[in-house]
Amino acid sequence: MNILDIKLTYKCNNHCLLCCQDDKIKNDKSTIVVSNIIAHIKSMTFNEICNTKVVLTGGEPTLHPDILRIIEIFKNKGFAAIQLQTNLTLKTLLINVNDLVKAGITSFGVSLHGCNREMHENFTGTKESFVNTFNNLVKLSKLRIPVVLNCVISKYNLNSLSEIVAFVAKNHLADSIQFAFIHITGRAEQHHELVPTISSAAKEVQNAITLGNQLGIVVKSEAIPFCMMRGFERNIAELEQLNNIIVLDKKGAMHFSRHREECLKTKAKACEQCLFYSMCEGPWVEYPQLFGWKEFVPVRRVRPYE
Template identity: 35%
Template sequence: MERDLRRLDIKLSFKCNNHCKFCVQGEKRNYCKDRSSENVKNILMNFKKRDYVVFTGGEPTIRADIFELVKFSKSLNFKTIQIQTNGRMFAYEDFCKSIIDSGANEFSPAIHGPDEETHDFLTSVPGSFKQTIRGIVNLKKMGQYIISNTVITATNYKFLPKIAKLLVSLGVDQFQFAFLHIAGTALKNKDWIVPKKSIIIPYVLEGLNIGIKSGRKVTTEAIPYCFMKGYENSIAENYIPKTKVFDQYFTIDDYTKYRITKGKAKNQKCKKCFYDYICEGPWREYPEIFGWDEFKPVIDSEK
């Protein structure tokens, strides 16, 4: 389990060519300034002893200087240069080639449905599904490592097994199902976009099984142990490297610590749970809305 403090997460800009109905960054696209190239390079210089950088946002691939920033990271010997993306720009083979030649070597595209109808509804952009799928196909053709992410919502949870089949057929190396975080645009849409955790679980586990049987690494995010019996090894929080996050107006030194102390919540009854010592609990907004009834402490003898 790699937990060294080694990863940088740099939010380059909150601008995006999608308008996802669950976007945790919400209105930041309208009032946050883009980080300058110089500022990003300074961060990379100052933390060049780390070996893993994630460029994210917003959508990092729509920045004019993305190749320059990737090249600069490469020149500083970052071993893993990940692009966290909606995947649409990768529909263009020239773009794929240029960013790979610049040094990017890990790609995390987002796929939120098994078809145009579901994905394009959630991204609010007709044609986005086709572009992201084409992007994944292009990247795999070029031999790249892909870790896809799917945000679980009330609209798509029943399709998680179908999404898993699609991802396996596309050859993604790893996929993740992440429970939406009720903040930003997701908070605005909370009355219809948030599913109950207890309802999604059979679909989540069926989707994970499809990946596991096909030899893929599969993970879930923001779903505590009490819902994951038999799939505890798929809980992403076990593996996420400790990360320093550069947001627009603040920096988080250790994102793991931030999640545990500020972002997520536990209940009094968690103290009785076998997993209390490692479980981060749900993002705090979920029990604020739905309460704690679904969270049942795991008793040692029931494991």
């Protein structure tokens, strides 16, 4: 399956301190033009349409004034999987979760960075963002549509990842949650003091995976290399990520998977001795520049699973 990742706008109604996009991009009020989306679809073969999952993202994609029309265009062209990645506050436009599902959204990826108002809003920098997202997640859970929660790990929630999993299970908010290590770029670079070490994040994610197994919630890690996830390798989200991600924004289309591996991630010389070398992209480039390489120990032997 290929991924067509469409950045509908870089505007956002949350003000996350650790957003990987910078203020210059976020202050750009323009949005992708619908005719460019239609032209891209026209350039695709029938076979490509059948084998492509559409991911609508941003910024906050629901701020695009034509969001419902864009979803309907993809549905009517025959795309079977249309995911919306959103903060799900839905405060700016007069649309609700029912409108989005009715238009054609088949799954949601929702940003949730804490299990209470203080933890989440310390991250988002936006009052009422927790209650708005939570209330819409509750509405979504009643529609029985797949939801994956995306939680960025920071010093605000580092010691609460298991608590977040328990909160999600208790309130039936999602079947799956992905804990992502921060890409220290854009606005996140200005707040790098909030970035934990990757090894401490990996330890907490492993505890959260163990609890998730008990509670029936699938917990995955993102942007944490294999050497940090010994014994939990099957929960590394990148194992399922496909090599064919096309990003489309107002400037045009680009092959993102290759760009991520060649420009955004890095490996040390010592990584060449690691058993995971060929499958691992390494950490985000900025991490070893700030924290060094000492946490990354090449894997020489794979531990057997029970």
